[in-house]
Amino acid sequence: MSNPSLEPGATGRLQITQLADGSYQARLWCRNTLGNYYKPKRKAKTEREAERLVRKAASDWMGTKRGSATVKPTTRLSKLADIWLAEERLRGKLAKSSLDLYETELNVSEDKRYRSDAIKIKPTIGKLTIREADTARMNEYMVKLMEAGHTSKAARHWAILSGMFNVARRHSVIDHNPMDGTLKPDRNTDEPKAIEHEVFDAFMAQVRDWCAGKDIPGTPGWSSGPKRDERIYWIVQLFMDTGVRPGELLGFRKQDAELEADVPGIWVRGKLEDMGKGVGWRWQAGTKTGPKGVRRLAVSDKGVEAIRKLLAYGIDSDDNLIIPSPRGKGWNPSNFRGTWRDVRGTSFTDITPTQIRHRVGTDVRKEAGIGAAAAQLGNSEVVANKHYAARDREVDNRDALKRKSA
Numbered sequence: 001m002s003n004p005s006l007e008p009g010a011t012g013r014l015q016i017t018q019l020a021d022g023s024y025q026a027r028l029w030c031r032n033t034l035g036n037y038y039k040p041k042r043k044a045k046t047e048r049e050a051e052r053l054v055r056k057a058a059s060d061w062m063g064t065k066r067g068s069a070t071v072k073p074t075t076r077l078s079k080l081a082d083i084w085l086a087e088e089r090l091r092g093k094l095a096k097s098s099l100d101l102y103e104t105e106l107n108v109s110e111d112k113r114y115r116s117d118a119i120k121i122k123p124t125i126g127k128l129t130i131r132e133a134d135t136a137r138m139n140e141y142m143v144k145l146m147e148a149g150h151t152s153k154a155a156r157h158w159a160i161l162s163g164m165f166n167v168a169r170r171h172s173v174i175d176h177n178p179m180d181g182t183l184k185p186d187r188n189t190d191e192p193k194a195i196e197h198e199v200f201d202a203f204m205a206q207v208r209d210w211c212a213g214k215d216i217p218g219t220p221g222w223s224s225g226p227k228r229d230e231r232i233y234w235i236v237q238l239f240m241d242t243g244v245r246p247g248e249l250l251g252f253r254k255q256d257a258e259l260e261a262d263v264p265g266i267w268v269r270g271k272l273e274d275m276g277k278g279v280g281w282r283w284q285a286g287t288k289t290g291p292k293g294v295r296r297l298a299v300s301d302k303g304v305e306a307i308r309k310l311l312a313y314g315i316d317s318d319d320n321l322i323i324p325s326p327r328g329k330g331w332n333p334s335n336f337r338g339t340w341r342d343v344r345g346t347s348f349t350d351i352t353p354t355q356i357r358h359r360v361g362t363d364v365r366k367e368a369g370i371g372a373a374a375a376q377l378g379n380s381e382v383v384a385n386k387h388y389a390a391r392d393r394e395v396d397n398r399d400a401l402k403r404k405s406a
Contacts, residue, residue: 006031011058016047026050030058038062071171077133077164078126081106084164095288096273105156119150121157130168139182151185158184194362195355200240203348207233210343218346226326231313232343234306235323239353241303243360243377246353247271250331251283252322257307258296265298266307268378272330281330283319293378 004012012029019025027041038061042053071083085103088094094102106121125133125141138161145154162179169177206216211230215221222228239249248271256267273284287293299307310322317324325331344351357377361384365373374384 004029006037008032008035009062011055014051014054016050019043024050026054028054028058030062032062068171068173071130071168071173073131073173074129075168075173076126077128077130078122080130080164080167081121081126081160084160084167087167088163095290100274102156102160105153105160119145119148119153121160130165130173133165133178135178135181138178142182142184146183146185155185158182194358195350197359199348200351200359203344203351204233204236204240206345206348207236207343210345216343216345216347219342229326229339231310231323232339234309236343237302238299238306238310239356240360241299241306242266242297243357243364244268244297245271245288245357245378246333246336247273248287248378250281250321250323250333250336253283253320254311254322255320257311257322259304259307263298264304265296266303267294267296269294272333274332281332283321283330287378289378289380295375295378297376 006012006029008031010031015027017025023043023045024047025041025043026047027039029037029039031037038058040054040057040061042050042057044050044053071080085099085106088099088102108118108120108123125137128137142154142158145157158179162177165174165177165179168174210216210219211228211233213222213228235249238252242249248268251271252266253269256269258265258267268287270283270285271287272281274280275282275284307322315324315326315328317328317330319330321330323331325335340353361373361377364376365384370381370385374381377384
């Protein structure tokens with residue numbers, strides 16, 4: 001008997017017959033995506049059980065013929081995540097900081113300072129196989145994240161899962177990415193908006209009070225234990241004078257400062273990166289945007305004063321950092337963010353490192369144009385225009401548009 005005409009990946013008509021002993025035998029033609037045919041048969045006491053067994057046999061056969069030695073339809077998402085992360089590190093397109101951030105979304109951190117009930121991909125859906133992770137299940141997962149208010153986390157998880165299923169596609173396990181049909185957070189299309197200078201002035205006054213041990217809204221005054229790090233005032237001052245990224249700020253080295261030059265400045269040549277357990281955060285050459293982000297930033301009198309004050313504390317570190325941790329190590333950005341939250345209290349929750357970059361980018365753009373703002377921030381003009389430097393809404397180009405003829 002010739003094979004029935006079936007599309008690749010399809011099954012034919014189910015055939016069930018009752019045998020002499022009263023049991024039932026089910027048979028089912030199937031064809032895998034490579035075009036091969038197979039007709040499994042299974043025996044059971046009831047018709048329903050026989051049908052279930054033969055359909056499972058057909059599904060298993062068609063599934064095991066797909067994929068590669070590394071990735072199969074039965075591969076669990078937890079393993080697929082590891083394969084995706086390894087491939088991305090090998091590919092080298094994403095910055096190490098981005099990959100490190102994505103990796104933190106895969107597993108619950110062993111660090112006791114982090115919440116043990118945080119939603120991570122492996123503990124939540126890692127036991128699903130690729131075959132089971134269809135669009136409906138993935139959409140349900142995304143909806144739960146967004147309903148819980150985890151919009152940023154949902155965006156990161158969507159990016160990670162989309163990349164994982166692209167790996168499965170490359171290994172011919174699936175024909176389409178199930179994340180393409182799921183709900184995902186819309187990208188923020190709002191224009192960048194810089195906080196007014198007066199707000200930053202008030203914030204700096206509060207930073208000075210915090211450093212002096214005084215209580216501020218949301219943070220009680222110092223009474224016992226290690227004293228507050230008085231360097232914070234000068235760190236924030238340097239931050240506001242340069243608009244660099246936090247990792248670049250904490251990665252400034254003593255040899256990067258040129259305070260005696262005709263135009264005082266400081267070089268952005270690298271940033272702090274987590275080098276793993278036992279090593280900690282160390283200086284690494286290059287910026288988030290690679291060698292293109294290396295730049296020399298002129299600093300104002302306030303910036304010069306801030307650098308001199310920070311150097312005067314005389315804290316030695318392995319990487320010769322201007323802003324090491326109080327113990328002379330690379331300052332873990334997570335710990336720095338914790339101090340930042342204490343300093344801003346409840347009155348200035350809107351002031352974030354990103355907002356400082358907004359303010360710096362907007363000021364430079366207004367005076368010197370988007371090209372100068374992008375160079376200051378270490379971004380392309382497109383990125384600076386979209387995310388950091390607010391444009392001037394009051395446009396007056398009358399001189400440029402005057403007719404040259406009388």
